[in-house]
Amino acid sequence: MRDFQNRVVVVTGGASGIGKAIATRFAKAGAHVVIADIEEAPLQAAAEELGAVGIRTDVSSLASVYALRDAVLERFGAVHLLCNNAGVGGAGMAVDLTVKDWQWVLGVNLWGVIHGIDAFLPTLMAQAEAHIVNTASIAGLIAYPRIPIHYNASKYAVVGISETLKGELAETNVGVSVLCPGFVRTNIRESQRNRPTELRNEKRNERGRAMDAAVVAQLSIPVIQPDEVAALVYDAVVADRFWIFTHPELMAAVEDRYAGVLSDAKAIGWAPS
Numbered sequence: 001m002r003d004f005q006n007r008v009v010v011v012t013g014g015a016s017g018i019g020k021a022i023a024t025r026f027a028k029a030g031a032h033v034v035i036a037d038i039e040e041a042p043l044q045a046a047a048e049e050l051g052a053v054g055i056r057t058d059v060s061s062l063a064s065v066y067a068l069r070d071a072v073l074e075r076f077g078a079v080h081l082l083c084n085n086a087g088v089g090g091a092g093m094a095v096d097l098t099v100k101d102w103q104w105v106l107g108v109n110l111w112g113v114i115h116g117i118d119a120f121l122p123t124l125m126a127q128a129e130a131h132i133v134n135t136a137s138i139a140g141l142i143a144y145p146r147i148p149i150h151y152n153a154s155k156y157a158v159v160g161i162s163e164t165l166k167g168e169l170a171e172t173n174v175g176v177s178v179l180c181p182g183f184v185r186t187n188i189r190e191s192q193r194n195r196p197t198e199l200r201n202e203k204r205n206e207r208g209r210a211m212d213a214a215v216v217a218q219l220s221i222p223v224i225q226p227d228e229v230a231a232l233v234y235d236a237v238v239a240d241r242f243w244i245f246t247h248p249e250l251m252a253a254v255e256d257r258y259a260g261v262l263s264d265a266k267a268i269g270w271a272p273s
């Protein structure tokens with residue numbers, strides 16, 4: 001898709017960070033932008049700032065995402081680009097996590113994407129041209145030391161969903177991209193702000209919080225700005241490119257992962273042919 005003038009773009013998690021930057025980029029290109037977010041005040045502020053429509057949405061709730069779709073269709077009658085971007089960052093080692101931690105992180109990062117696809121795919125397929133961008137992470141391709149297990153699980157799933165979708169939609173008018181950022185300067189480390197009361201732990205996981213900071217401190221890769229990511233997303237949608245990476249520094253780790261897969265296969269004589 002090259003021309004975004006008067007096209008309808010929906011960005012979940014669009015009140016902050018990467019989502020807000022994506023919304024800004026497509027608004028600049030002339031699109032009607034709808035930002036959907038759970039956090040009311042930043043949502044209204046961002047909508048005003050961008051001249052976008054802000055619709056309060058909890059992506060972990062199917063009913064809420066259906067209500068978003070219905071509101072967008074009522075207002076604009078179409079959706080051309082869906083960015084399933086809302087996400088939260090968890091913290092903690094597997095041994096310290098509770099089921100509530102898993103439910104919260106998978107509820108937003110994985111079920112949010114599933115709900116987006118469920119609600120919007122028929123509408124996207126009804127357009128002459130459309131595109132879906134799912135925000136995963138580089139943590140959807142590599143299990144970096146100390147990236148929390150539930151976050152990793154959610155992002156591997158989003159990569160898998162996106163790859164399947166790309167294959168299924170190959171002969172259609174709907175393009176698919178998966179965004180796999182490294183570290184980006186956003187509010188993700190404050191994700192607990194949006195955690196529902198019923199999914200909170202009784203005791204705050206201090207060890208987990210400390211490790212979250214340690215992940216960033218340990219890895220010597222640059223932390224980039226959201227607008228740099230948004231520019232890459234824009235280019236990928238225009239070019240109908242599937243993979244969207246943000247950090248060349250992390251590509252060696254991706255290579256290592258697949259080298260590890262192949263080396264264990266080769267060890268039992270299964271050389272790729």
Ligand SMILES: NC(=O)c1ccc[n+]([C@@H]2O[C@H](COP(=O)([O-])OP(=O)(O)OC[C@H]3O[C@@H](n4cnc5c(N)ncnc54)[C@H](O)[C@@H]3O)[C@@H](O)[C@H]2O)c1
Pocket residue numbers: 012013014015016017018019036037038039057058059060085086087088089108109135136137138180181182183184185186187188189190191194
């Ligand atoms: N920042 C990074 O370094 C980084 C790296 C890789 C991937 N990501 C991914 O990028 C995406 C955007 O995160 P960000 O870094 O911009 O963080 P952010 O916290 O700045 O923005 C996330 C937005 O999602 C919203 N949100 C949270 N729960 C929601 C829910 N249930 N329903 C609707 N909206 C909800 C938040 O209110 C917020 O506006 C996430 O999927 C995240 O996993 C971020």
